[in-house]
Each structure stands twice: as C-alpha cells, then as structure tokens.
Amino acid sequence: DVKVTQSSRYLVKRTGEKVFLECVQDMDHENMFWYRQDPGLGLRLIYFSYDVKMKEKGDIPEGYSVSREKKERFSLILESASTNQTSMYLCASSLLGGGSYNEQFFGPGTRLTVL
Amino acid sequence: GDSVTQMEGPVTLSEEAFLTINCTYTATGYPSLFWYVQYPGEGLQLLLKATKADDKGSNKGFEATYRKETTSFHLEKGSVQVSDSAVYFCALYEWGGGSEKLVFGKGTKLTVNP
Numbered sequence: 546d547v548k549v550t551q552s553s554r555y556l557v558k559r560t561g562e563k564v565f566l567e568c569v570q571d572m573d574h575e576n577m578f579w580y581r582q583d584p585g586l587g588l589r590l591i592y593f594s595y596d597v598k599m600k601e602k603g604d605i606p607e608g609y610s611v612s613r614e615k616k617e618r619f620s621l622i623l624e625s626a627s628t629n630q631t632s633m634y635l636c637a638s639s640l641l642g643g644g645s646y647n648e649q650f651f652g653p654g655t656r657l658t659v660l
Numbered sequence: 661g662d663s664v665t666q667m668e669g670p671v672t673l674s675e676e677a678f679l680t681i682n683c684t685y686t687a688t689g690y691p692s693l694f695w696y697v698q699y700p701g702e703g704l705q706l707l708l709k710a711t712k713a714d715d716k717g718s719n720k721g722f723e724a725t726y727r728k729e730t731t732s733f734h735l736e737k738g739s740v741q742v743s744d745s746a747v748y749f750c751a752l753y754e755w756g757g758g759s760e761k762l763v764f765g766k767g768t769k770l771t772v773n774p
Binding site for chain 2: 587590603635637639641649
C-alpha cells in the first residue's frame with residue numbers, strides 16, 4: 546500500500562521558533578510537494594522538488610525553506626515561526642515524467658498552531 | 661497562469677439527493693483535470709480524472725465530463741450518502757519549465773444529512 550507519512554499530526558510552537566515538518570514517501574517518487582491549506586483559500590503550493598537537492602518555489606514560498614537530502618524525504622522549515630503560519634500543512638508526492646496521468650499522493654497533514 | 665474556479669460551499673444535502681459541484685478552469689492548451697476528495701481528518705485522495713476533451717471520469721458513483729467548449733469539469737452524483745461528506749477539490753495539471761504540478765480550486769465542503 547502506497548504511503549506518504551508526515552512526522553506529526555498536531556504541532557504547537559511559539560512565535561520565533563524554528564519549526565521542521567518532515568515528510569517521507571515509500572513509493573520511490575521523484576516529485577514531492579508541500580502545500581498549506583486554509584479555509585476559503587484551498588491548497589496553496591509552498592515549494593516542490595523533482596529530485597534530490599533540487600527545489601522550486603511555489604506560489605507562497607515567503608517565510609519557508611525546504612530540504613531534500615534523500616529521495617524519500619522532503620522537509621519544510623519555518624525559520625522563525627509567525628502566527629500567520631498557523632495552518633494545515635500537506636505533503637504530497639508523484640512520479641516524474643508521468644505526464645498528465647500523474648496522481649499526487651497525499652499525507653494526512655500536520656496541523657500547526659503558532660502561539 | 662492557469663486557474664481553477666469551483667462553486668462556493670458549503671453544500672448541505674439530504675441522503676439520496678442529487679449532487680452537482682461546478683468547476684471551471686482557465687488554461688493554455690488542454691490540461692488533464694482531476695477531482696480530489698478529503699475526508700475528515702485525512703489528506704487528499706484522487707477521486708477521478710479525465711485527460712482529454714469529452715472524457716468522462718468516474719469512481720464510487722461520482723462522474724465528471726471534460727467539456728472543452730465550456731472549460732468545465734463539473735462533479736455529479738445521482739444519490740449521495742452520509743459517507744460522501746467531505747471536501748472536494750477540482751484541479752488541473754500544469755507543466756512548464758521542466759516541472760509538473762497541480763493547480764487546485766478552493767474546495768467545496770459537502771455535508772450529507774441522514
């Protein structure tokens with residue numbers, strides 16, 4: 546059974562803290578994605594990666610960075626958490642080169658609260 | 661850039677009612693189109709997809725037809741169940757600059773009452 550796992554389901558942090566969100570996939574996918582999900586705004590792409598050590602900015606990269614040291618793991622980093630980063634964070638992965646047949650597989654999400 | 665617009669929610673229906681969730685898109689060319697579903701407390705999962713004009717995607721009693729002339733991909737189900745309560749996202753596939761990604765609508769929350 547294919548699986549994308551995220552390190553925490555719920556996380557509470559304080560303003561100014563450095564926060565790491567981890568995502569691991571076991572499907573040998575090249576593409577990995579980080580989204581944030583907010584009511585009324587849907588899913589917005591933060592960063593994505595199509596290979597180890599490669600990263601591309603999505604639509605809302607400000608305040609975030611990412612790391613992809615291994616193919617199966619994609620980390621989202623909040624260098625200095627702020628209250629406006631309170632959100633649900635979703636990780637996803639897909640095959641590279643699958644073209645328009647590509648399905649993205651999602652993790653269960655991490656609900657982050659920044660106090 | 662490409663974009664997806666879907667009907668505002670929330671949508672509340674009684675069990676066995678007919679469901680339509682509208683989705684229209686703006687894109688260059690003819691992208692593949694998807695519906696994803698998010699059940700409470702879970703991540704998104706693919707519900708159905710269509711890769712070219714006039715294709716019909718179907719799964720679990722849900723259907724959507726790729727209409728090029730109206731740039732639409734409306735989701736329908738003839739008889740909803742309580743277990744269909746979820747958030748539904750319309751999305752299109754976008755490729756450019758050597759990378760691939762999905763562009764999502766804002767989601768429509770469906771609640772089905774017994």
